[in-house]
Amino acid sequence: xxxxxxxxxxxxxxxxxxxxxxxxxxxxxxxxxxxxxxxxxxxxxxxxxxxxxxxxxxxxxxxxxxxxxxxxxxxxxxxxxxxxxxxxxxxxxxxxxxxxxxxxxxxxxxxxxxxxxxxxxxxxxxxxxxxxxxxxxxxxxxxxxxxxxxxxxxxxxxxxxxxxxxxxxxxxxxxxxxxxxxxxxxxxxxxxxxxxxxxxxxxxxxxxxxxxxxxxxxxxxxxxxxxxxxxxxxxxxxxxxxxxxxxxxxxxxxxxxxxxxxxxxxxxxxxxxxxxxxxxxxxxxxxxxxxxxxxxxxxxxxxxxxxxxxxxxxxxxxxxxxxxxxxxxxxxxxxxxxxxxxxxxxxxxxxxxxxxxxxxxxxxxxxxxxxxxxxxxxxxxxxxxxxxxxxxxxxxxxxxxxxxxxxxxxxxxxxxxxxxxxxxxxxxxxxxxxxxxxxxxxxxxxxxxxxxxxxxxxxxxxxxxxxxxxxxxxxxxxxxxxxxxxxxxxxxxxxxxxxxxxxxxxxxxxxxxxxxxxxxxxxxxxxxxxxxxxxxxxxxxxxxxxxxxxxxxxxxxxxxxxxxxxxxxxxxxxxxxxxxxxxxxxxxxxxxxx
RNA sequence: UGGGAGAUCGUCUAACGGUAGGACAACGGACUCUGACUCCGUUUAUCUAGGUUCGAAUCCUAGUCUCCCAGCCA
Numbered sequence: 226x227x228x229x230x231x232x233x234x235x236x237x238x239x240x241x242x243x244x245x246x247x248x249x250x251x252x253x254x255x256x257x258x259x260x261x262x263x264x265x266x267x268x269x270x271x272x273x274x275x276x277x278x279x280x281x282x283x284x285x286x287x288x289x290x291x292x293x294x295x296x297x298x299x300x301x302x303x304x305x306x307x308x309x310x311x312x313x314x315x316x317x318x319x320x321x322x323x324x325x326x327x328x329x330x331x332x333x334x335x336x337x338x339x340x341x342x343x344x345x346x347x348x349x350x351x352x353x354x355x356x357x358x359x360x361x362x363x364x365x366x367x368x369x370x371x372x373x374x375x376x377x378x379x380x381x382x383x384x385x386x387x388x389x390x391x392x393x394x395x396x397x398x399x400x401x402x403x404x405x406x407x408x409x410x411x412x413x414x415x416x417x418x419x420x421x422x423x424x425x426x427x428x429x430x431x432x433x434x435x436x437x438x439x440x441x442x443x444x445x446x447x448x449x450x451x452x453x454x455x456x457x458x459x460x461x462x463x464x465x466x467x468x469x470x471x472x473x474x475x476x477x478x479x480x481x482x483x484x485x486x487x488x489x490x491x492x493x494x495x496x497x498x499x500x501x502x503x504x505x506x507x508x509x510x511x512x513x514x515x516x517x518x519x520x521x522x523x524x525x526x527x528x529x530x531x532x533x534x535x536x537x538x539x540x541x542x543x544x545x546x547x548x549x550x551x552x553x554x555x556x557x558x559x560x561x562x563x564x565x566x567x568x569x570x571x572x573x574x575x576x577x578x579x580x581x582x583x584x585x586x587x588x589x590x591x592x593x594x595x596x597x598x599x600x601x602x603x604x605x606x607x608x609x610x611x612x613x614x615x616x617x618x619x620x621x622x623x624x625x626x627x628x629x630x631x632x633x634x635x636x637x638x639x640x641x642x643x644x645x646x647x648x649x650x651x652x653x654x655x656x657x658x659x660x661x662x663x664x665x666x667x668x669x670x671x672x673x674x675x676x677x678x679x680x681x682x683x684x685x686x687x688x689x690x691x692x693x694x695x696x697x698x699x700x701x702x703x704x705x706x707x708x709x710x711x712x713x714x715x716x717x718x719x720x721x722x723x724x725x726x727x728x729x730x731x732x733x734x735x736x737x738x739x740x741x742x743x744x745x746x747x748x749x750x751x752x753x754x755x756x757x758x759x760x761x762x763x764x765x766x767x768x769x770x771x772x773x774x775x776x777x778x779x780x781x782x783x784x785x786x787x788x789x790x791x792x793x794x795x796x797x798x799x800x801x802x803x804x805x806x807x808x809x810x811x812x813x814x815x816x817x818x819x
Numbered sequence: 820u821g822g823g824a825g826a827u828c829g830u831c832u833a834a835c836g837g838u839a840g841g842a843c844a845a846c847g848g849a850c851u852c853u854g855a856c857u858c859c860g861u862u863u864a865u866c867u868a869g870g871u872u873c874g875a876a877u878c879c880u881a882g883u884c885u886c887c888c889a890g891c892c893a
Contacts, residue, residue, distance in 0.1 A: 250832095250833080251832085274893090275893095276892085276893050278892090278893080290842040308893065310893080311892060311893075314892075314893090316821095365891095366891095367890080367891060370890095370891075371889070371890085374889055375821095375889075376821085376889060377821055377822080377824095377888075377889060378864090379821080380821085381889090408891090409891065412889095412891050413892095421821095421822080422821045422822035422823085423822050423823070423888080424821090424822075424823090424888055424889050425822095425888075426822095427889085430890085430891050432891085434891080434892035435891080449890075449891095451890090451892085451893090452893050453893095456893085472824070472825090472886080472887065473886090473887055473888080474887095474893090475823060475824060475887070475888090476822070476823045476888055477888090478823090479823095487824055514839070517824085519825090524830095530893095531859095572831075572842060572862085573831060573832080574831065574832045574833085574842090575832090575833070576831085577824070577825060578824095578826070578831090578832090578886095579824095579825070579826095579887090580830080580831065580832095580884075581830085581831095582831065583829090583830055583831085583843085583844075584845090585830095586830075586831080586843060586844080586877050588845095589843070589844085592855090592856095593856095596855075596856060597856095603853095615868095622892045630851095630852095630853080630855090630856075631856075634879090638845095647845070660854090662854065662869080663854090669857075671852055672852090673852060673853070674850090674852070676852095676854095688877070702881075704852080709852080713852090715852095716851090716852045716853065716854090717853090718853075770879085774830070778863095781853085781855080783853045783855080784853045784854080784855070785853090786855095808853075808854090808855050808856095809854095809856090810854070810855085810856065811854055811855090812856085814854095815854085
């Protein structure tokens with residue numbers, strides 16, 4: 226596939242064995258395809274460059290799937306690079322989390338790098354820019370610098386320090402590196418154009434003084450490179466061919482190119498060769514092309530690291546991996562699957578249009594993936610006792626159930642059945658609404674995998690609440706009997722009261738009750754839109770085969786939804802299940818519309 | 820007249836001067852020992868106004884609307 230020429234699909238003849246899934250043809254893949262076809266690149270190289278200052282969220286999934294996915298599709302590779310240029314804000318805890326999340330999503334990196342691996346190269350590159358008269362040391366304070374920068378509509382003014390000699394700049398920058406100056410007292414700036422319409426070109430800072438220990442380099446550096454400088458050069462150092470990023474970096478591209486072109490690593494091996502040799506890194510500098518795409522926005526979600534962190538810090542959720550969080554680890558714990566998330570990204574496509582994806586699209590992708598792969602089990606979340614009166618008190622049998630209705634390869638399991646069952650309270654109605662297909666007084670319904678039961682009696686407590694149903698099972702309708710084919714309107718699920726295992730079931734819903742929690746135009750803060758019902762914990766009953774599952778096992782609880790045994794709290798003797806998503810429920814929709 | 824980007828079914832997304840297509844959603848139906856899944860069918864779109872052209876979503880002109888940029892954050 227990787228050598229496929231960029232030829233248009235000119236073949237109009239009946240193509241034999243039509244590809245199952247049409248090849249993705251978004252604008253980025255078109256560029257990649259053309260670059261490969263034209264020989265501009267022999268192989269493509271990408272990178273995923275998160276800053277380790279938080280955990281990855283659903284928005285990052287798009288970047289990950291694109292960076293790693295495209296590299297994989299075209300037979301290239303993708304590096305995972307931690308963009309650790311701002312010590313103090315970053316934390317090794319997040320580095321481990323990011324690695325874990327990327328792997329979980331199904332991707333592996335060619336090399337694991339840190340921007341800090343290149344600090345020495347970056348420093349030499351800065352020296353070169355100074356020597357070339359393209360960078361200078363500035364003494365302006367942050368406030369002054371802002372003042373000199375001008376505004377969106379007015380040009381900026383040159384800093385009074387802009388004209389320093391190369392020798393003076395060199396001396397000053399070396400002393401910055403030596404730690405002679407206090408934090409914030411000086412910066413190294415690119416000398417570009419203070420009147421540029423693009424604010425990024427008004428002599429952007431390249432280095433700042435920050436005497437803060439760094440998680441990788443300790444206190445080796447009192448100065449740290451800025452994003453634009455570090456990122457562009459890191460890409461070039463790693464030989465990246467296509468540097469994919471989101472839209473807001475579009476107007477950084479001229480600066481990105483400026484850094485790559487003016488440093489010219491390929492033409493100046495002295496900048497990196499000694500460093501590469503000392504570190505044992507194979508470096509072949511490239512001229513990377515930055516391509517921007519629109520980020521993934523999901524309704525009912527926030528994808529701001531700051532806000533996600535705030536939820537955790539204020540205890541509004543139970544941690545970064547709370548199933549209500551749209552962090553990747555939150556979604557994972559919730560029971561969402563990598564395949565479902567990848568499917569979502571595939572469905573979205575790639576473009577440069579700002580967009581907001583319906584949260585239901587994510588849910589449907591999860592359902593689609595889980596429907597194929599999750600074994601079925603039975604569980605009752607809101608139990609109502611059903612006694613089968615025509616069965617002996619001690620009746621007990623074990624029934625074989627297929628684990629998946631369409632996939633025999635998933636095998637079968639035994640489900641215990643006895644005289645007293647739990648059924649779902651909402652599967653019985655004394656006065657059924659129109660169209661109700663479940664149990665009613667005197668009515669019949671099929672007990673999944675058992676046979677047809679008729680409701681003979683409704684037992685109530687003093688308050689008039691239904692506490693028990695008594696019914697009879699039609700022996701001729703038992704599973705496997707000739708009468709089993711008899712049609713009844715509905716089928717309901719059940720568990721044997723005696724055999725079922727009590728389970729903590731955590732029912733999750735959307736964390737926010739408005740589609741755009743970030744939108745504060747109505748004067749209400751995003752915090753006020755938190756859905757207090759997003760987590761409900763109930764005690765339910767699950768069949769033994771569900772209880773016995775290992776942590777993080779996905780199931781469909783029939784007629785209820787997709788659940789996962791909690792990866793941290795679940796134990797076979799004290800099962801804990803999280804609801805990832807309900808089943809699509811046309812009845813609830815219909816009943817709700819009435 | 821600051822710079823940059825973007826406007827196509829409800830939502831995403833295709834088209835590269837030549838039949839506005841797909842996915843998801845919605846709606847209707849079939850099937851069903853999960854009101855699930857699956858299957859079939861239906862509805863809905865080129866920001867506006869001019870122009871070029873045999874032919875315009877696509878090219879030109881003028882507007883309109885939306886998003887991003889004034890960190891020593893990334």
